[in-house]
Amino acid sequence: MSIQWFPGHMTSARKKAAETLAMADVVVEVLDARLPQASSNPMIHELRAFRQRPCLKLLNKADLADPLATKAWLDYFAQQPGVKAVAISCKKPGDVARVPALAQQLAPHRNDAVKPLRLMIMGIPNVGKSTLLNALVKKKVAAVGDQPAVTKSQQRIDISSRLTLYDTPGMLWPKIAHPVDGLMLAASHAVGVNAYIDIEVATFLAAFLLDHYPALLTARYGFPTQGSDAVAVIEAIAKKRGCIIKGRGGELDLEKAAAILLVDYRSGALGRISLETPTLRAARASTLEQPVAVDGEKD
Incomplete structure (x- = not known):
């Protein structure tokens, strides 16, 4: 199954983002800590690379992610020039307070x-941008919801004479090249429900x-998993x-059971x-005809 989801407003959002980025100093990219690379929009990398803007990557929902995997991702992003990465929960005021500094x-x-x-907040749908803002x-200056693509227009907010924020709608990219990325995004509720089963x-x-x-x-659920396959788990x-x-x-x-599993994960x-993890992503890439895109690298 190849999952694709690119509502019409995302095309205009990309054009507006490209214009606004010329005025921004730093891109604050909000990622899902459970899938930091799959939730990183390659268009954001292209836009900020063109403007030569540094990037603060926020691995949001870190309280839901495996801490060992999160540490591996922080080490991975630390090797990229012009990038700083930190694991946070946008629901924790203390974590958010660190972002401007x-x-x-x-x-x-x-x-x-x-x-x-001047900070430009960017990211795919439903990763927590509005909660951060x-x-x-x-x-409350941005709508927050459990469905992706709640925010559909860009806004500028002057927090003080020393700090300005540009909030952008969640943007996916026109074609998710590799099915596993689409499945991870769907599992994590980053695409519209009409795009998958x-x-x-x-x-x-x-x-x-x-x-x-x-x-886990x-x-x-209270049943042994030894000898089970995925269908047996849902049953x-x-x-x-x-x-x-x-x-x-x-x-x-089984549809209801599937929904229970997805809600419990999310x-x-x-x-x-x-x-x-970086290692798992590299292993997945080696099995594909084209490598899975990694931020800062070409397909």
Whole structure:
């Protein structure tokens, strides 16, 4: 299954972002800490590379991600020129309070009222940009929702005489080249629900959890995973949670069970899970005809 989702407003959002980036000093790219590279829009890299702008990468939802995987990603991004990366939760005021100072380190010449620091907040849908913005401004200036693409227009906010923020809509890219990236994005709720089928995404997620986090499945749902495959996991969830189709002789409702698995992953109820590491991404790339895109590198 190849998942694609590029609503019409994203084309105009990209054009507007390209114009605004000329005025910004630092790109603040909000990523999902559970899939930092898959949730990094290659168009953002292209735009900031063209303008030669440094980037502060915020690995948001770090409280939901595997801490060992997050550390590996921070080490990986630390090797990239013009990039600073930090793991945060945008729901924690203390984490958000660090962001302006971290960005300032990437643009030390913009540090007074004559030359205020101008930050451009960018990222794909549903990674927490609006939550970050509201926390920085300390009031609700951006809509926050559980569905991707809540923000559809750009806005400028002058926090003080020394700091200006540009908030941009969540943007995906026109073609997600590799199916595994689309599946990870769908599992993490970064694409619209009309772009995928729950049970197909849940089957991918179940297979991944069997390989990397089987104990979390057992702890959450109370069944052994040894000898199971992805379909068996979803069937077991259906049995444990009483997902039965009415009037069908006890037939399991696998769609409902799939939705339960996805919600439990997205909310963190399953535990701290990362869907990729630098090593795993490189291994996946080696099995593809074209390598999976890595920020700062060409396909």
